[in-house]
Amino acid sequence: MNEHGALRTDVLIVGAGPVGLTLACDLARRGVSCEIVEREATAGRASKAKTIQPRSLEVLDDLGAVEHVVRHGVAGLPLRFHDSSGRVVDRPSITLRARSSFQTPYPDPLWIGQFDVEHALRERLRQLGGSVEHRAEAVGLVQDRDGVTTTLRTPDGARRLRARYVVAADGGKSTVRRLLGLRLEGETRETERWYIGDVTVDGLARDHMHVWTSDEGMLALTPLPHSDLWQLQAPVPAGTQPGTPTRELYQRLLDERNAGVTLTSATWLSVYRVNIRMLNDYRRARVLFAGDAAHVHTPAGGQGMNTGIQDAYNLGWKLGAVLGGAHPDLLDTYSAERAPVARTVLASSTHKLDRTTLRLGDDADKLGAALAELADDALTTGLGIRYGSRLDDRAEGPVAGDRAPNATGLRGPGFSGDLFDLTRGPQWTLIAFDNDDPALTDRAGSFPLHVHRIDTADGILDGAGAYRRIYAPSRGELVLIRPDGHIAARVPHDRAADLFGALPFAAPVR
Ligand SMILES: Cc1cc2nc3c(=O)[nH]c(=O)nc-3n(C[C@H](O)[C@H](O)[C@H](O)COP(=O)(O)OP(=O)(O)OC[C@H]3O[C@@H](n4cnc5c(N)ncnc54)[C@H](O)[C@@H]3O)c2cc1C
Known part of the structure; x- marks a missing residue:
């Protein structure tokens, strides 16, 4: 108990839907002390979302939760149209395989019930030593300069829990949002x-x-x-x-x-x-909003759960860094990066719904054509999402802000695998291409950063040339990849100092 008469944790997550569970897994693997509470007595059984997109599959892979989803999901479920006279017309699946230039191990969206995705995340959380407290409902919340005190209603009566941060992952009707007097802006x-x-x-x-x-x-x-x-x-x-x-x-x-x-x-x-509604700012001091608590949209294009999972993934490493000593302003970048994504998803899914609604009473040809347009591979797959504006005028290869694409066929001393095998985990990753400057490893020593050298004498070999083809690196070039797999910076070999300057937010190793 502390001075507020409440038990303590670093992060309280309110709501154990797919978004709260994703964040709980990410924080647990970072060793952040975290509680996750859920007002319902048992895990959700409703299907709700029924497709998981390539970028969310990459997130689950990084968190160690993808296997169950891949085993239980189905790619490319075809459509069969029936009319009242019994005529049947078959059409291909309305999901869209991501184009090969995205370089993902998971190009196909998978059909799967939301409860199965939640199951995978719960299991992973259990393996990481965490668990959901059921029948614990957030009913009161007061924040001050140092933390947030949440009142939880449980079968044993009310209790207070003091956390340094609270994440509201409590769905479209978010109690936390109401307790803070915030409204989702938009239309119903x-x-x-x-x-x-x-x-x-x-x-x-x-x-x-x-x-x-x-x-x-x-x-x-x-x-x-x-x-x-x-x-x-x-x-x-x-x-x-x-x-x-x-x-x-x-x-x-x-x-x-x-x-x-x-x-x-x-x-x-x-x-x-x-x-069709959202919060313009996902942060209110020490309370952060994620998933449906921050944005709700039409089901056209299957984006709600996926956008929320990707919110949690953007937030997890930032919370971990701030709790480890990084400047709290880092948390402002969460809303700055994720709210524009939701805004785009809202606009696009509304446009798609409106187009499809016009066709709801039509035959297989017209309705089928409208349904086939629900997916577009840059937005719905989540692979084309980039953070920040494109400052780089690089003609080839990904730039700062882009998701770092995978490169296959790497091998080196004691290693054989893909770029994603190097980036997997809660740390930052620095890829040094044909660069054996020992200072890189020395400087990295004070950050949670893994340095990998590609195509140096004793480094990893780009055996199939995939890294060179996809990244088009100059000799000695450095690519800094954030814990959520987006590129933080790309600099030539003589600007390594700038790159370490791009790490102001990375927490020092504890
Ligand atoms: C018909 C339908 C189809 C959909 N199809 C898709 C699709 O194909 N693809 C897609 O990506 N998305 C889809 N969605 C959207 C998707 O279901 C949601 O976006 C997703 O559930 C949001 O997850 P969440 O964790 O933010 O919130 P939720 O899943 O709503 O979870 C919030 C949790 O918080 C708990 N809670 C609420 N208040 C409290 C409190 N005060 N204290 C403690 N716990 C609390 C709730 O019980 C709940 O378990 C669909 C939704 C519907 C309804």
Whole structure:
């Protein structure tokens, strides 16, 4: 107990959805003391998000949580359109494989229920020694200069928890946001509502996503891999109020479309209302917002969970650095980098939804064409996201702010693998190309920084020439890669001092 009569931790994460769990894993592997609380009694069982994108897969890989997701996910689920006369038209998946120039080990978005992604993260958190405290609801919050005191309602009564920072990952209706008197700015589409649910059915092949076209609007059933569940989605017809979502109602929606499908059970039934809103600033002193607590958008393009996972990944290393002694202003860069991403996602997913809505009552050709345009590989895959403006006029290769692409086929003393094998982990990485200046390693000594030399006499060999092809480095060039895999700086060999100057925010080794 401390002077405020509360137990202490460095970071309290409110909410154990995919975003809170991602952050908890990242902080746990950094050795940051952290608590994660969740008001529900058990892990989430609703499918909600059903695609995970390439950049999020890279994040999970770095955190050590990707294996379960890759094993349970399905790439390229094709579409089967049905009309009321029984005509069937097959189309390829609406997900888009990332173009090869992104150089990712995970080019394919995977179809997978959100509960399965959360499962992978929970398991990883457990391996890292952490766990979620269930039935603990944040109901009060007071912050001062040194920390935040949160009141938690638990079955054993209320208790207070003092943390140096609180991260609100408590979803679209964020209690923390309300407690601080903040509002998401934007619009709610009161008339655009969707029935949604997780159901089991008889009589349908699980190797396709099925879409029934009708004047009433489409109805989609998507198989959730490694389960017997299907996610059902259908628009509430324009000008009508949604009925209470029940299995009987959803059966009627199918029958109206002559689907010939029987719903046998339902584990989640809900009505979804389109919200297009965000916070302009994700930081309020010692409280930071991530995921749906910071931005909510239309499901078009499948971006909510993915944007949130990538928020957490941007925040984790910054919190770790500040708690380790780096200047707290580093935390301002979190909102500065991530809010513009959400703004772009909001604009793009709204535009896509509007285009698709016009086609909801159309046939397979027109609706299929609209659905096929939901994915675009720079934004939806997350691989084209860059932080900061392009200061570099480099003609070839990635620049500061870009995600550092992978390079395969590296080998050296005791090592054989990819660039991502070198960057994996919570540290910064410095790649020195054809540069054996010993001072680099000496200077790096005071930072959590791994130095790797490529194409020096006793360094790693760029065996297949992939690093040279992708990065187009000059002789002696240095590439500094942040813990979240974005390039912090690229400098020629004689400007190593500038590069170490670009590390003001990296915490000294504790
Ligand atoms: C129909 C539908 C389809 C979607 N499809 C996709 C898709 O294909 N791809 C995609 O990326 N996204 C999709 N999304 C969006 C995605 O589900 C969300 O963006 C994602 O769940 C956000 O994660 P989160 O962790 O921020 O919040 P949540 O998942 O909402 O988690 C917040 C957690 O905080 C807990 N909590 C709330 N208040 C408190 C409190 N006071 N104290 C303690 N705990 C609290 C909640 O119980 C919850 O567990 C879809 C959403 C819907 C509804």
